[in-house]
Amino acid sequence: xxxxxxxxxxxxxxxxxxLILYLWFPKETWNRDKIASRLFAVYTVWIVYVTYLNAMIxxxxxxxxxxxxxxx
Numbered sequence: 001x002x003x004x005x006x007x008x009x010x011x012x013x014x015x016x017x018x019l020i021l022y023l024w025f026p027k028e029t030w031n032r033d034k035i036a037s038r039l040f041a042v043y044t045v046w047i048v049y050v051t052y053l054n055a056m057i058x059x060x061x062x063x064x065x066x067x068x069x070x071x072x
Contacts, residue, residue, distance in 0.1 A: 008058035015051045022047050 022044040026037035 008054055008061065012051070012054045012058050015047065015054055019044075019047050019051055 022040065026040050026044070029040075030037045
C-alpha cells in the first residue's frame, strides 16, 4: 500500500492489522509449536519497528487540516 498508492495512512492501517495478527499468532500456537512461536516473536519485533517508521512518515507528512479520520 505504501509504495503502490504512496499513501502512508492506508499502509499504517494495514500494518496495524498485521501487527494484531502477529501478536495473536504466538499465543495461539504456543502449545502446539513453541519453536515457531519463538521465531515468530523476532518477526513481530520487526513489524513493530516498521509500524513505528510508517506512523512517523504519516505523522510528519500529513497536512493538519486534511488528516484522515477512520471511517471516512
